[in-house]
Amino acid sequence: MTTTPQYRAAGTRSHRLRYTQAHSPTISHIRHQEVSAMSILVNGAPAELPFDPRVSLLDFLRDRLHLHGTKKGCDQGACGACTVLADGERILSCLALAVQYDGRSIVTIEGVGSATELHPLQQAFIEHDGFQCGYCTPGQICSAIGMADELQRGVPSHVTDDLDAPTMPFSAEEVRERMSGNLCRCGAHNGIIDAIAATFAPSPMPETEAAQ
Incomplete structure (x- = not known):
């Protein structure tokens, strides 16, 4: 039985986002369930969807719920524009089927902050031209929110030296590696790294390191 991968953003040298197969139901299992509807908790509110194994999570969010903050860029998992949080972990919604997340919690950019109360990272993006x-x-x-959680949980990356450390170091090298799956075609990467560091770094990164 083949398992359908659950994709999760994590930077790699090839700018591809790696995936894990944990907690991801098989398509054959889903197909044989007698289900007429499914429910996903989106930004804290339950959202009902008639059972359709063909709808991607991205299209469900944009077309069914009209949450247009999540963007459709490449639609093939190469740019990161569609990244959302699934139970706190970052995933590529263009590569995920909505039915895989029945009963789970999804947070989109609309659930991160509001027009009257920005998330600290959103404010940092403004202040650092991110x-x-x-x-x-x-x-x-x-x-970036999912990446900060990975660092706290000790999830290693391609550039991590100590794979057994309980938490990962917050460095420009780690952040750039882990965010390499999210492309900015305008070239605002330095501002993005500065904004992330200002929000999540336990202590300021050296200017020479942050500017690399």
Whole structure:
């Protein structure tokens, strides 16, 4: 029986987002369930969806719920614009089927902050010029929030030296590696790294390191 991968954003040298198969139901199992509808908790509110194994999570969010903050960029998992948080972990919604997340919690950029109360990372993006056209910004912010949680949980990356450390070091090298799956075609990467560091770094990163 083949398991359908659950994709999760984590930077790699090839700018591809790796995936895990944990907690992901098989398509054959889903197909044989007698289900007429499913429910996903989106930004804290239950959202009902008639059972349709063909709908991607991205299309469910944008077309069914009209949450247009999550962007459709490449639609093949290469740019990171569609990144959302699933039970706190960053995933690529363009590569995920909505039915895989029945009963689970999804947070989009609309659930991160509001027009009257920005998330600290959103405010930092403004202060550090972490965006230009803004198209990739929702995915960048969701990915950075998930990345900060990975560092706290000790999830290693391609550049991690000590794989057994309980938490990962917060460095420009780690952040750039882990965010490499989220592309900014306007070239605002330095501002993005500065905004992430200002929000999540336990102590300021050296200027020479942050500017690399």
